[in-house]
Amino acid sequence: MSRYGRSGTLVASGTPGRSGTGHRAGSPGYASGLTIAIVAGVLLGAAIAAPWLAPQDPYDLASLRLDHARLAPLTRDEDGTLHLLGSDDQGRDMLSAILYGLRVSLGVAGAGTALALAVGLAAGLGAAWRGGRLEALIMRVVDLQLSFPTILVALMLIAALGQGPDKVIIAIAVSQWAYHARTVRSTAATELRRDYIAAARGLALPAWRILIGHLLPNCLAPVVVLATAQMAAAISLEATLSFLGLGVPVTRPSLGLLIANGAQYVFAGQYWMSLWPGLVLLATIVVIQHTGEQFGRAVAGGVSRR
Amino acid sequence: MNTPALAVSDLRIGIRRDGAPTIDAVEGVSFTVAAGQVLAIVGESGSGKSLTALALPGLHQPPVTIRSGSIRLEGVELLGLAPAALRRLRGSRIAIVLQDPMTALNPVQRVQTHLIETIRAHRPMGYEEARERSRLALARAGVPEPARRLQSWPHELSGGLRQRVVIAMALVNDPAVIVADEATTALDVTVQGEILREVRRLARDSGTAFVWITHDLGVVERIADTVCVMYAGQVVEQGPAGAVLAQPAHPYTRALLDCVPARQRAGTRLNQIAGAPPSAGQWPSGCRFAARCPMVRDDCTRTPSTLSVLEGTDMPRSVRCLHPLTP
């Protein structure tokens, strides 16, 4: 549609400090990098170890008591259990709900991103390898889709497929595959002109071996960078859909749904039900975006050294 | 005219990387160019010639700094001049032509916009008058059909034409000095030849002084009145172009001349200078060319060489060598 990269590419090239020199120990960049790494570790650890860390199993509906609902942070209920972050309108302990919610968010977003990556890789490699009409067709579809915002594509899919975690995963994959396909195709098209591909062809290797064994590994670096950025977008998308009530079911809330559940009480000044999951969501997205930018810088450095 | 168009003396340019001490990349460069004269500065990449070129109109950017010396444009000292005053001289009294004509023009502005804005940045002038002046400048720079080319977009022009447009931009305000940094390097040999002829004519007709930076001795031979040969941040030899090229006094100048294919007998192996020049910050303590010099003697690696006037010639020549070649 247009010869300029649409916002996708521009954002990637807009990462601040790409031109900057590497972080040295003692520089502010190094300190913030360390903070990010620690936060990333804590978040990932919390998501994995949620069943052992959480004071309460938020999925066990029998343990939820409505008379323990909407307790403020740092209060104890009548049973003497301390609710560090308060409790929500169902009587769920917020800390437990957030730990489990983080799992759902990461799981759904991760699965969606992985699926988008797989489809995008297949489409991009296929387009670059076969060329001709198939390439023209795929790239036309990619262009078309990238000219519409992801949220609209996702809403359309949810409208068509219905709700549920699996539908959200599909919606993420469908709204994101085009970014991967575009990146993979352009990388693969460059790589295909290189000598090692000619050499592999000269050896009369079967096409799949050239594709999988030679082409794919050399296309991965930019894709990994993109996938990381897309993972952050996927988390945000899942949270948005869940917030709108079009995502995961209320019995297994993600961070987005927790925020939605608490939203109505914000107006009554009971901030904690929305604030805490929101902070965790924000931290998660920042950490993943930052990691993506670091990958991007590393890859850019690698390319310029080549 | 008594005051030279450009007089540079003892210019010292440093590079300051954060944390590290400042490195002298260029030192002790002195030359004068009179109106209508062409001075060529010749050297390999890394010799400091491009740093010198950019520093003349004050276009060097951090980490590059001018540490000491003097640059006088028509008698006016440029070093230490306020940025606004320097800006008024740039493009009007001293202009520069950069190496790559493909990127020197803004792709989203027409040729005439470039020229007209250059005029009107320095004097109040009506649009039509400025446009006519621009057309004349294009014609002087040898652009065919200048009236039509005013309307062109940069991408519609060939490399040679673009460089002529850049030259027209440089001379549109009749500056005293035009600095050209490898201005013809990216062009075809035939186009290069035409442009060099144009430059000679401009110097003669308009009295513009040129400082022509190149690595190509062939170019020096065709346009230069005087020449400065630079090596590893220093001037190693300077003097009238004809005399220096005919009878080089520095082994480096001689070696450079030996590398020009046209000067060699057919069938002989093409010469090249063995080894690589030292880089800024790693200057040897003695003569900087000693490691590559075919005529090196014991004292060369110990004693720093100084630029001194060459005796026994009727023209003002100087050379930085303990044992200069004699005719």
Next chain:
Amino acid sequence: MGYSALVRIVQSLVTLLAMSILVFVAVYLIGNPIELLVPPQASESEMARAAQALGLDQPLPLQYLHFLGQALQGDMGRSFTSNAPALTVILERMPATLELAIAAALIATGLGIPLGLLSALHEGSRTSRLTLGLATLGFAMPTFWIALLLVMVFSVQLEWLPSGGRDASGTVFGLGTSFGSWRGLAHLAMPACSLALFKLALIIRVTHAATRDTLRLDHVRQAHARGLSGVRILTAHVLKNISAPLLNVIGLEFGALVAFSVVTETVFAWPGMGRLLIDAINTLDRPVIVAYLLLTVALFTLINLTVDVVCLAIDPRLRQAPNR
């Protein structure tokens, strides 16, 4: 120029047609609306009659052609739930959404472009780093959460601004709009700001990156060498160069603002068409969903087309080859 523009227009029409098929087929896959519309104890024949009445018994391609024919005449069917014409239902809500999107776009570009420019001009300075850091943070904040934070601070804590609703009692050129009165603006402020924040961050980053890259180009150095003033260099040799890519982003992002207003409207009870879409999805109100999607798709296509044509006017290089 004329030819290139014509090609863009034809491309846009094809896009629109393709999207209409896609939207129709996709939405057709939604569960059976009959089950929602008739009482659960209805007999098979009653359900068949209801299906016939809504034209749901026809084969899909016929339904599409019928739909397309009707749509071209401005008839997109009647809402299953309210029985009002779907297009009317949407159009009634559209001004509120557009008003919100325009306000957000004004905030995002009005602040984003100057901030991006300044941060690139003073690259590495403390303010530049702070601006970019905040942009990174804004880039990570989900729109709905920002909206809630604003409510927490400005409605609940400070009680400065109303927490929801729209006041279009003031008029501008005879049209009822939030821009027409202080009360209207007070209602608009938080929704517009929360919607704008993400785009603001994006535009700061895009402007910064584009400016920084352009400042390094030879033609800018050449412009300095010609003694042009700083203002002239900035407008003629930097801003004009980045305006085409920037416009592309802004155009696309305006579409995204319309789409994302779904979220903002939900939080602030803003009576726009986004909220309508969510309700329609929940009630399987097929004609309303289709009408919404087609209208937004048409809007995006129009914006993209406009941006492409304006870029053709700005950047002569784009006019060279008819395609790619």
